[in-house]
Amino acid sequence: MTTLSTTLAKRLEDPRLFRQYAYVNGKWTHGEGGREEAVYDPATNEAIGHIPLLEAEQITAAVDAAEAAFVHWRALRADERCERLLAWYDLIQANREDLATIMTLEQGKPLPDARGEVEYGASFVRWFAEEGKRTYGETIPSHIPNASLGTIKEPVGIAAMITPWNFPLAMITRKAAAALAAGCPVIVKPANETPFSALALAELAERAGIPEGIFNVVLGEPAEVSKILCSEPRIRALSFTGSTRVGRLLIEQSANTVKRLSLELGGNAPFIVGPDMDPKEAAYAAVAAKFQTAGQDCLAANRILVHESIHDEFVAQFTERMAALTVGNGLHGEVDLGPLIHRQAVEKAAAIVDDAISQGATMIAGDQSQAPGDNFFMPVLLTGVTPQMKVWREENFAPVAGITAYSSDDEVIEMANDTEYGLAAYIYTHDIRRIWKLMRALEYGMVSVNSVKMTGPPVPFGGVKQSGLGREGGATGIDEYLETKYYCLGAL
Numbered sequence: 213m214t215t216l217s218t219t220l221a222k223r224l225e226d227p228r229l230f231r232q233y234a235y236v237n238g239k240w241t242h243g244e245g246g247r248e249e250a251v252y253d254p255a256t257n258e259a260i261g262h263i264p265l266l267e268a269e270q271i272t273a274a275v276d277a278a279e280a281a282f283v284h285w286r287a288l289r290a291d292e293r294c295e296r297l298l299a300w301y302d303l304i305q306a307n308r309e310d311l312a313t314i315m316t317l318e319q320g321k322p323l324p325d326a327r328g329e330v331e332y333g334a335s336f337v338r339w340f341a342e343e344g345k346r347t348y349g350e351t352i353p354s355h356i357p358n359a360s361l362g363t364i365k366e367p368v369g370i371a372a373m374i375t376p377w378n379f380p381l382a383m384i385t386r387k388a389a390a391a392l393a394a395g396c397p398v399i400v401k402p403a404n405e406t407p408f409s410a411l412a413l414a415e416l417a418e419r420a421g422i423p424e425g426i427f428n429v430v431l432g433e434p435a436e437v438s439k440i441l442c443s444e445p446r447i448r449a450l451s452f453t454g455s456t457r458v459g460r461l462l463i464e465q466s467a468n469t470v471k472r473l474s475l476e477l478g479g480n481a482p483f484i485v486g487p488d489m490d491p492k493e494a495a496y497a498a499v500a501a502k503f504q505t506a507g508q509d510c511l512a513a514n515r516i517l518v519h520e521s522i523h524d525e526f527v528a529q530f531t532e533r534m535a536a537l538t539v540g541n542g543l544h545g546e547v548d549l550g551p552l553i554h555r556q557a558v559e560k561a562a563a564i565v566d567d568a569i570s571q572g573a574t575m576i577a578g579d580q581s582q583a584p585g586d587n588f589f590m591p592v593l594l595t596g597v598t599p600q601m602k603v604w605r606e607e608n609f610a611p612v613a614g615i616t617a618y619s620s621d622d623e624v625i626e627m628a629n630d631t632e633y634g635l636a637a638y639i640y641t642h643d644i645r646r647i648w649k650l651m652r653a654l655e656y657g658m659v660s661v662n663s664v665k666m667t668g669p670p671v672p673f674g675g676v677k678q679s680g681l682g683r684e685g686g687a688t689g690i691d692e693y694l695e696t697k698y699y700c701l702g703a704l
């Protein structure tokens with residue numbers, strides 16, 4: 213196994229957070245078949261480390277370990293599990309700087325954003341630590357003579373989690389903290405592009421006293437690992453965040469073992485600007501909603517729909533704001549946008565822009581000759597976007613903003629819903645009747661009015677249509693990992 217890269221070695225206060233092994237049953241594990249894969253800093257294309265690709269028997273060993281550990285973990289009192297999770301939360305916070313550095317190196321996002329993600333990710337651990345104490349059952353008025361009826365909540369069993377590279381830490385804690393608080397052991401398969409955040413979380417989970425076998429991180433060839441996880445009958449829940457394409461595959465692969473599925477899939481968020489809005493205020497908000505994480509965000513404003521009466525002024529303000537965005541290595545200074553995750557993402561973004569221009573869109577800004585490296589993509593603004601274009605139909609997952617003018621509320625509702633996705637939508641207007649009408653008519657799991665920020669531990673995160681199944685966070689997030697057992701106590 214390779215040694216710690218010099219870049220990382222110099223930067224981490226605690227180098228033990230950088231692990232190049234899988235973590236199974238409380239042990240750092242290498243691949244028994246000797247296969248490994250390099251992980252690259254997307255800003256420089258420098259290899260920052262290697263991960264082992266586990267063999268099938270090693271994945272099954274993680275399930276064996278989780279099964280054995282489940283007996284003790286579920287038997288703990290909720291407040292005992294809460295204490296371990298709070299210890300984990302404290303350690304994540306205490307190591308925020310190192311976790312942010314690891315994240316920026318493997319994912320590319322600017323350091324301040326990475327620090328923000330660590331905070332955000334940690335906040336779910338604290339939330340679910342407490343929620344675990346509130347998994348109440350209910351008493352049901354009996355329809356059966358002399359019987360007492362009710363429900364109790366029980367952990368669903370071993371939960372597997374497959375997570376993406378765009379939020380390498382928070383997408384794990386948002387799932388794992390809920391599962392652990394509910395009493396379930398966890399097997400995480402992070403994205404191969406960003407495994408080191410997951411492994412650092414495992415190191416901190418161990419230090420927090422989360423017992424062996426309860427939090428496992430398996431690494432491997434994604435399709436191989438997911439087939440094993442999906443077909444393994446002892447895994448009772450599968451939580452996935454990633455593309456709709458892979459989500460569909462996992463539904464198919466889980467059919468034979470009838471798993472509980474939570475799927476947080478792609479988005480294609482409309483950002484609707486009403487005619488009453490100040491174009492500058494709305495344009496600044498749209499820039500923030502589009503370019504966060506260089507557009508690699510399932511909540512990114514993918515289609516910006518602006519009332520025709522303020523369209524031109526909105527475009528002018530958007531262009532001006534966008535021109536102020538800086539693009540560069542996330543480790544250096546206060547850049548706004550880091551690189552895309554890899555070269556293929558840059559090529560996909562360029563193809564989406566070319567497709568739009570070939571179908572009549574106008575490119576207002578986005579000179580790629582200014583890009584500071586192979587994996588960088590300068591922010592692009594397209595106007596005159598129409599529903600036939602890829603930039604409308606697909607989640608571009610890049611800093612490519614597309615603007616379309618509309619003329620009425622009914623028209624914009626139809627436009628906004630014209631997609632297979634239904635994750636998040638934004639509305640910018642101060643007209644209360646318009647807010648209510650749009651909010652009710654939009655086929656989305658989350659609607660944010662006059663606010664770019666919408667997510668966090670107390671609220672349910674998730675989509676409708678082909679954006680997924682289930683909700684993470686909020687009062688119901690823990691239910692994804694709980695079964696309801698009904699009891700009927702007759703003739704007591």
Ligand code: NAD
Binds near residue numbers: 479510
């Ligand atoms: P992806 O679907 O390619 O990968 C996600 C995970 O699936 C990774 O762990 C990957 O290794 C694994 N994977 C890839 N191919 C697989 C296969 N054939 N079989 C099994 N597993 C496989 O997605 P991504 O590119 O990592 O992330 C981007 C996508 O994630 C976007 O569509 C984005 O909208 C979505 N996303 C959704 C949310 C949400 O909460 N709804 C949050 C973040 C990202």
